[in-house]
Amino acid sequence: MSKFNSRTQSAVAVGPVRTTTHTPTTTTFEGGAAYVREPRGELLLFALTNMVGEAAFYESADARDRRFRDLVHDVAAEDPAWMRGFIGWLRDAAGMRSASLVAAAEAVFARLTLGLHGENRAIVDAALRRPDEPGEMLAYWTATHGRSLPKPVKRGVADAAARLFTERALLKYDTAGKGFRFADVLELTHASPAADKPWQGELFRHAIDRRHGRDENVPERLRVVAANRALRAEAAEDPSVLLAADRLRAAGMTWEDVLSLAGSRLDKARLWEAIVPSMGVMALIRNLRNFDEAGLSDEVAQEVARRIADPATIASSRLFPYRFLSAYRAAPSLRWGHALDQALAASTANVPALPGRTLVLVDTSGSMSSYVSAKSKVTHADIGALFGVALAHRGAEVDLVGFADRHFTHRITRGGSALRDIEAFCGRNGEVGHGTETVAALKATYKGHDRVVLVSDMQAFRYAGSGAAGVSVSDAIPANVPMFGVNTTGYAPAVIASGTRNRYEIGGFSDKLFTLMEVLSKGGDAGWPWE
Structure with a gap:
């Protein structure tokens, strides 16, 4: 009889991140049974959580940076072609600026x-997407590998300069x-103006003149630079010119520039009203407290809220979802709450609505209380709560559990505020201790669900059972039930045997990798996100 080629035999979906064995070969930092990932999968998960130069709960900054470079x-x-695609996706879709820049530099080195x-020039260019990043690349390279710049680095940076x-x-x-x-970038790389930008030659020359203090005259084609200089000169005599929103926009004034030029000479509410039309969404959500403290009018506040809530604006901003949680916590008034809720929904649009019953387990252990970065007040536990609540809001039958x-x-709250639900969940951190008894939580809460989603740093405690390492997280539920691990930190020990039947691992601070979950949950194979 046919053993495999039958209508009842279903294919097993395969994800891109895979472990080297189907049985545990190592332990977590807390002694739990763990696996080793294949290098490309480990690099993907690590890069999605690596803020570069930042320590994590179980790893020093130096140890993390060294492990990242080695990978x-x-x-x-x-695999240089894989690396180029990975770096471009990491920078563009996943929004990891520092990690993609370091990856590009170290890959070429x-x-x-x-x-x-071959590929080296393209690898450098793939990481540079913002105008300050060519200078960042040169700063990192010279600090790490010396002042001698190889040709692929020069050319890749020059390509980016012409583009940006x-x-x-x-x-x-x-x-x-x-x-x-900018002048240092141009002089060190000998960048040439782009053929389709006839004004760029004058811009390059002006940047060099500006660097060396000989920019008395602004070239005629550089109308924004000329407008900026004129407005600054007028503002020194009459600060009220800064209240003209159209002039601020035409002069390319940033909100920081305007506040600095105005000082205490103008009413802050009127000044913000002039600045708001020129501000991007990141600048808007960073300044909600300032808007409230200045007494921004309700009319202008409604326009700010409309822009914050606009799905297209949020999609193009590529902001991490946790930015809206942070803004919600910082804003003193209630008038921003609904807009930030809508922004959060737009920024988690890739979180799928999973059919059937789903168990979502969110790690609230002590290690999850560490901050995402030294400059952030958002913790890994906050990230876990955010994605856990987002999944719960998407699904009709979701059991949300903290452990x-x-x-x-x-x-x-069905139909309620996701931000309020996240805050309510986070308010329970510490309620059930500070350990990481992942296996025990799975065994206690799995009740025939169609799938399990685990949001954690994946450093489970050892669970007593057969064998020296105990029972692994991967084996805590039946093998025929899909388990998706959402990794928030990217440590090397893996508690899920990803690549085996029904075991998958994704990660990071963006919702982009949840597209893999949707593909896999429907039984389809998922390759690398950029392929």
Whole structure:
């Protein structure tokens, strides 16, 4: 009889992140049974959570940076085409600026050290998407690998300069506080103006003149630069000119510039009303407290709220969902709440509505209380709560559970505010201890669900059972039930045997990888996100 080729035999979906074995071969930082991932999968998960130069609960900053570099070196030598696609996706879709820049620099360094050519110039260019990043790349390279710039680095940075340098970029990013100014980038890389930008030659020359203090005259084609200079001169005599919103926009003025020029000479509410039309969504949500404290009018506040809530605006901003949680916590008034709720919904649009019954387990252990970065007040536990609540709001039958030493079931408000539900969940952190008894929580809460989603840093405690390492998280529920791990930190030990039947791991701070979950949950294979 036919054993495999039958109508009842279903294919097993396969994800891109895979472990090297189907049985545990190592342990977590807390002694739980763990697996080793294949290098490309480990690099993907690590890069999605790596803020570069930042410590994590179980790893020092130096240890994390060293592990990241080593992974990049190994993969870049073996698969440069994969590396180029990965870096471009990491920077564009996943929004990881520092990690993509370091990955590009270290990939090229490793390949040049081994005498490998081809792809190197494109790898550098793939990481640079904002006008200040060519200078960032040169700063990182010279600080890490010396002042000698290899040709692929020069050419990749020069390509980015021609693509990114504009008048508004010069005014915003070419500041005295930068170690590498626009002129330094141009002079070190010998960048040529883009053929389709006839004004760029004059911009490049002006940037160099500006760097060396000989920019008395502004070229005729550089109308934004000229308008900026004229407005600054007028504002020194009459600050009221800064209240003209159209002039601020035409002069490429940033909100920081305007506040600095005005000082205490103008009413803050009127000043913000002039600045708001020129501000991007990130600047808007960062300044909600300032708007309230200045007494911004309800009419202008409604326009700010409309822009914050606009799905197209949020999609193009590529802001991490946790930015809206942070803004919600910082804003003193209630008038921003609904707009931020809508923005959060738009920023988690890739979180799927999963059919059937889903168990969502969110780690609230002590290690999850560490901050995402030194500059952020958002913790990994906040990230877990955000994605847990987002999944619960998408699904009709979701059991949302927090766990540490023990576990608790959390009810969400149907049709209510996701931000309020996240705050309510976070308010229960510490309620059930500070350990990471993941296996015990799974065994206690799994009740025939169609799938399990685990949001955690994946550093489970050892669970007593057969074998020296105990029972693994991967084996805590039946093998025929899909388990999706959402990794918030990117540690090397893996508690899910991803790549085996019904076991998958995704990660990061963006909702982009949830597209993989949707594909996999429907039984389809999911390759690397950029392929």
